[in-house]
Amino acid sequence: EPEVTQTPSHQVTQMGQEVILRCVPISNHLYFYWYRQILGQKVEFLVSFYNNEISEKSEIFDDQFSVERPDGSNFTLKIRSTKLEDSAMYFCASEEDEQYFGPGTRLTVT
Amino acid sequence: QKEVEQNSGPLSVPEGAIASLNCTYSDRGSQSFFWYRQYSGKSPELIMFIYSNGDKEDGRFTAQLNKASQYVSLLIRDSQPSDSATYLCALNFGNEKLTFGTGTRLTIIP
Numbered sequence: 001e002p003e004v005t006q007t008p009s010h011q012v013t014q015m016g017q018e019v020i021l022r023c024v025p026i027s028n029h030l031y032f033y034w035y036r037q038i039l040g041q042k043v044e045f046l047v048s049f050y051n052n053e054i055s056e057k058s059e060i061f062d063d064q065f066s067v068e069r070p071d072g073s074n075f076t077l078k079i080r081s082t083k084l085e086d087s088a089m090y091f092c093a094s095e096e097d098e099q100y101f102g103p104g105t106r107l108t109v110t
Numbered sequence: 111q112k113e114v115e116q117n118s119g120p121l122s123v124p125e126g127a128i129a130s131l132n133c134t135y136s137d138r139g140s141q142s143f144f145w146y147r148q149y150s151g152k153s154p155e156l157i158m159f160i161y162s163n164g165d166k167e168d169g170r171f172t173a174q175l176n177k178a179s180q181y182v183s184l185l186i187r188d189s190q191p192s193d194s195a196t197y198l199c200a201l202n203f204g205n206e207k208l209t210f211g212t213g214t215r216l217t218i219i220p
Contacts, residue, residue, distance in 0.1 A: 005118050024169060033207065043198065045207040056207060098144065099208055101153040 004102035023092030116211035133199030
């Protein structure tokens with residue numbers, strides 16, 4: 001069964017560093033999303049992407065964040081200058097009719 | 111602003127009994143409703159979706175939707191220890207971001 005994959009599974013970075021989180025959505029899906037979940041809190045929407053452009057972004061998704069679909073398969077989330085409060089699980093999801101989540105990347109900012 | 115409310119639990123249910131999980135929402139325009147299961151440290155896993163008023167059954171799971179009362183529920187029959195997880199209620203308008211509740215932690219007692 002097709003599934004969403006994400007790399008790396010765990011990323012540790014120092015405050016102020018740039019990180020790139022990678023996702024490979026399910027191949028025939030057209031809608032892609034990034035969510036994050038801070039430990040013990042609810043899953044929060046960051047950004048949605050359709051037809052090679054951002055379709056919606058949340059207040060969390062400020063100028064430090066960007067998304068890209070550099071080729072036909074990868075979908076990336078870049079955080080330009082990480083802060084301590086960016087520490088969270090980051091989930092990629094792709095959708096045809098329902099959203100399926102990848103396994104997540106645990107980002108730890110020290 | 112869509113709000114999704116869930117009792118955070120924990121909800122303890124004996125093995126073999128029916129577990130009943132509830133969710134209310136604020137936005138009457140919401141069209142699609144989802145139940146995700148999340149094991150500790152893992153990503154949300156889609157287990158049920160429902161779009162129309164009434165009941166929808168899939169194996170041991172039944173989702174119930176009442177749009178007039180803005181209420182969606184999940185019943186798990188013949189509960190198993192492997193059902194112990196946090197259950198997330200989510201909704202959207204279709205092909206857009208999901209809004210999640212905080213989740214209900216379910217524990218099945220052998």
